[in-house]
Amino acid sequence: MSALIQVKNLCVDYITFSGKVRAVDNVSFSIEENSIFGLAGESGCGKSTIAYALMRLHRPPALISEGEILFQGEDVLHYDEESLRQFRWAQTSMVFQSAMNCLNPVKTIEYQFYDIFAAHNRVSSREESIEKAKELLRIVDIPEGRLFDYPHQFSGGMRQRVVIAMALALNPKLLIMDEPTTALDVVVQREILQKVYELKQQFGFSVLFITHDLSLMVEFCDQIGIMYSGKLVEVANAKTILKQPQHPYTHGLGNSFPTLKGELKEMIGIPGSPLDLTKYQGGCRFADRCFKCVDDCRRVEPSLAYYPEREGWVACYQPIEATVNAELVSNCEVSE
Known part of the structure; x- marks a missing residue:
């Protein structure tokens, strides 16, 4: 498979009253065609900042200061306004965090579909838009x-499924899903992700x-990148991340x-607090923890x-050799 999008040495800064804060620091990864790449890490590590950078949605005080974002060989960072408008939603679409609140509460679902089609000149009439919208709702198992x-x-x-249908309305090649199931219960989470996986198989997007939530990710992704304080600290396939993680984080x-079976055990969290990037002085960002x-x-x-x-790749002087608890591995069956 060839790479659909390549992120090379991406840096994103936030300009604050205390000075420049580098929220994403020299991050590189690629997403293959018809594959699922996951970014995991605690809140504030830079995951959403990367997602917004891929579609150039950042506004001041955010600034993409360095790097390349190559989509099918073309650098998105060099697109003019018209090229960027065509790129968004038609080539790359996004299911935003708290996507349920992204829908306009005073407009019908039909009108919001029509707004997408009309903005990209994909329909010649309202009737054609309605037919396309009905088909998309059927795809995500919602009665037309x-x-x-x-x-x-x-x-x-x-x-949530309506928003996914809207994200797929123009048949994009890349779908970005930023915490798409955070507000949903675990049963609905699995239903949503299973539907997205089926649609990926059907339409061939990445x-x-x-x-x-690493436990959710390992069931869904082909490859996973682990982020900590703006840096990628490990990248490997889902099975390796689950069974043989190398980075202590x-x-x-x-x-x-927790495990789903066996004896109850006391949970031990990661000690300490996340790094304050305004006070970073060098060295490994995870060292104090x-x-x-x-x-x-x-x-x-x-x-x-x-x-x-x-x-796989890991950024650590003392990578871990031991495997994760076997009970944890048995809880998660990674999708083939």
Whole structure:
């Protein structure tokens, strides 16, 4: 497979009264065609900042200061306004965080579909828009008769599926999903993700899936990147991230959710607090919270190194060799 989008040395800064804060620092990854790439990490680590950067949705005080975003070989950062308008939604669409609140509460679902089609000159009449919208609702298992209802008449899960249908309206090649299931219960979460996976198989688009829930991600993604304080600290396929995490932070995330069977055990979280980027002085950003920290960790920041035997990258001077608890592995069946 060839890469649909390549992110190279991406840096995003926020200009504050205290000075420049680098929220995304030299991040590189690629998403293959018809694949799902996950970004995991705690709140504030830069996941959503990357998502917004891919579609150039940032506004001041945010600034993309360095790097490249190559979509099918063309740098999105060099697009003019017209090229960017065509790129958004037609080539890359996004299911935003708290997507249920993205729908206009005073407009029917039909009108909001028409707004998408008309903005990109995809329909010649309102009737054609209605037919296309009905087909999209059927795809996400919503009766076409609901097309003329208002958002408040739908349940949370149905509104989420409506937003996904809108994101797929122009048949994009990349779907960005930023915490798309945060406000939903676990049963609806699984239904939504299963539907997205089926649609990916049917239409052949790629997905960037962003969440802080590693246990949810390993069932859905082909490859996963772990972020901490604006940096990628580990990248590997989903099975490796689950069974053999190498970075201590990844190990902590993997052991932060309970087992579904066996004896009850006390949960042990990651000690300490996230790094304050305004006070970062160099070295490994996870050093103060890491149980494997050595002197080199505090002096020089480790860079991502490739481990061919595991087909993954990790930024750590003391990578972990042990596997995760077998009970945790048995809880998550990674999609093939």
